[in-house]
Amino acid sequence: MAKVQVKIPTFKLKSGEEIPAVGFGTWLGLDEKLEFKIKDAPKMLEAVMYAIDVGYRHIDTAHLYRVEPEVGYAVRKKIEEGVVKREDLFITTKVWQHNHKPEDVEASVRASLKRMGLQYLDQVLIHWPMAISEEGVDEKIDYLETYRGLEAVLKKGLTRYIGVSNFNLDQMKRLLANCSVKPTSNQIQVNLNLLEDDLVKYCQENDVLVVSYTSFGSMISSRTSPGTPEPRWDSPIMHEMSKKYGKTASQIALRFLYQRGIATIPKSLTPSRIIENASIFDFNIDEADIATLEKFNCGYRTECPVFFQNYTHYPFDKVENININEVPISLRKWKNGANLDIE
Template identity: 65%
Template sequence: MAKVNIPKFKLNNGMEIPALGYGTWLGMNDKFEVKMEDLTKLVDAMSYAIDVGYRHVDTAHLYRVEPEVGLVVRRKITEGVVKREDVFITTKVWQHNHREADVEASVRASLRRMGLDYFDLVLMHWPMSISVEGVDEKIDYLDTWRGFETVLQKGLVKSIGVSNFNLSQMKRLLAHCKVVPVVNQVEINLNLGQEDLVSYCKANNVQVVGFTTFGSMVGRAAPATLQPKMDNPTMLALGKKYNKTVTQIALRYLYQRGVATIPKSISKERVLENASVFDFELDNNEMATLAKFDVGYRTEKAPFWQHYENYPFEDPGVATFEIPLSLRKWKDCDNYEFE
């Protein structure tokens, strides 16, 4: 079996995070329902990922897959493939749990669902606080952050961070926190470079972790004029030069920018391909050429949240509608029977 060797980035608390991890978000269909029909394939692909050398797994309460992710990790520990300390596991606290005490309750519930004693990293999934009824609770994310500092102090997690925070929110958080977040996880790809945010995080020793790392290149609706597509001549030429795929070029570009990535695939071939990007290097001119694809286009839009307090982005021209039920209420699997 082929193996991959994934380098690591040093976090501001001395821990190390693998530069590429396995993402476990199954995505949503056109009815805004989570694609749970792909769960078995996800479990198989994640198991394969650990076998070939992945040591970073990213999940969340929202994703509905914490029990299965925990099962795979524990099974690989039992099989002797890894030790618990070898695997960097991230989960996230959803918007319903932004009161300080609720953060701890959420983290403990995630640990219970996954059958683990601690997490390597827990993130505040969004800066907004929204109840299961869809009510904007307007809880200050600084108050929520105190709950994160508490679970860190209690040893439930080894590090804490945020997700989907914009530049001004990061500045405000760093100005008022006792513990600096180790990570800000945001959408970042060739079309959405987020240079100001990435530069600020680097200057303040906060690791950027990118999701939706292929942007609109892979199976996503986007303006026909938006480049690069999978058949973009520049990307294809670079792929031919380095004997790599277009998506591998995109991942390598982000790695050289100092961004960790968490691409998800339920294809074993793609799982191996995604992690095979550390044996070549783009030169400065090539990096500059790829940077020109950054037009500030956000692939992941959330029109149902854009008028809520603390929503971090501007989505001009995007029509709002009610928050989908699947993002407000779901079965927590607290009674999951571990195998």
Template identity: 60%
Template sequence: MMVNIPSFKLNNGRDIPALGYGTWLGLNEKFEFMSEDLPKLVEAMENAVDVGYRHIDTAHLYRVEPEVGQVVRKKIQEGVVKREDVFVTTKVWNHNHRPADVETAVKESLERLGLDYIDLVLMHWPMSISADGVDEKIDYLDTWRGFEAVLSQGLVKSIGVSNFNIAQLTRLLANTKVVPVINQIEINLNLGQKDLVDFCKKNNILVVAYTPFGSLVRNTPNCPATKYDDPVLTGIAKKHGKSVTQINLRYLFQRGLASIPKSITKSRVLENASIFDFELDDEDVSALQKLDNNFRTVLPSFWQNYENYPFEKVDGDIPKPPLSLHKW
């Protein structure tokens, strides 16, 4: 079975598929990368391209750029896709925020991917943190000039940001030559981020939702997030003959958002993309909007005292950042 995934138009005229394949494998309880799932990721990614995915989201930090490039090149060789059919996103990590280091990081990503260009490169976070975990306090405006440089060199087709809040975007827009095409942020049923989404739409910046399921399917004790078996969700899913996760992704699409769900299960890969053959009505949308309780699944509070941390701070003892998030 093949799926036909529509596209959104970016502010530079390029198209990006509205739903992509996310490649973040995650960390285990010891904050170590779950590298044991890498073979399954490769297999699932190949299947994703075979069934119609044309948007792959990765990052320097994820440690899977070589595998992403391997899959893209393999599918080109098999005649499944042409290079121009596939939209590849990667991200520059926090220890490469000096303008010259941005260029180095992008060139290294190109080498790991084995590609001639990258469709989109994002500033992964607005904070600049050395490989030793030191707050370098580099202004993200200076970092952005490095992004503009790699764009002008043709190493990338588009540039954007991730995890930027309204104040940071406002300052960036006032001091930039190139408006970011994307702000990639956490958005799901529990974290709607309406004000930030509205700001991005007003300034013609597409929002891409990461962690689009939030804590929906996570077994987190004492978590206030809406869960998979919520009667509102199950009722809407039954009404449309769809799964709860499909209702979730369709809701994001109807908000005008792209999303990048991740799964290493073939059936779920296909299920996630099978959301363009039905439409939520006004009653459904209104009910889903009410599930927003501002619960953030990704809250790296261990960074909250670093300059340019974009989220609300929490009280209590703050743990040290995991070593796995320093450098790869």
């Protein structure tokens, strides 16, 4: 039986770039012991292939995610099968914190290309503005230097576009005042609890696409605790809107971001959810409901990596009066692929 197909529109920037409004995220996450969930890598491989089959064209990954080999295999297989051509796809990866020296940026990008078996990437991002060694030492490398490394990689044709992730407003202003090539996008945590209005406005006024991660915020039941703000997965307001529009709460959250001009990269290993996440382009949330949803904005950060907060260039407000643990080993040293045997 033929798979359901989704048609995902693109955001077009003034500079000519076209980026799919919904991409497929490949972050598997950490468990309660802060160890990477690599056991789900085979499922991720199948999910990426399914996503390409049904119409996804933006695949978002990163060196940190460990799954670049799986992503590359899925992409090459679908090209071999004739499902897509390489130029149909927009593949993003990211440079991790221990590769922030300009010369290390190129080495990181070349390693990502090797792991994926690709000739070029569509976009490479600085994953975080902080530079942290594999031993957890604050290297204090200026992110402007790291970005110059990205500009050099761009000039060599290893990627079509470059950008950043987790950069705050002040960092974006400083970057745009000192770069030779404007970043295509800034990938940040933004959702109903965390609208980031000033940062989003600045990026959009300067032709930088905002790409949302953690787009569902605390609406996922596993992220809900007694102190978690609304909307949670069982929110009465979201339930009523779901009935009104004939859509799930998750679809409403993604559509809300799309109507703000924000791209999203939701992740799922479940075929029905993969279809659901891209089926948001056949309805509009009306102005009154937009205003209701905006009231959920409370500055709550669902994912808050406080173990980074004492490092130079940490982009978020610091959390006071808490014990700061060292950066987990899972975010400092690893190998890639399902068997963790690929450099």
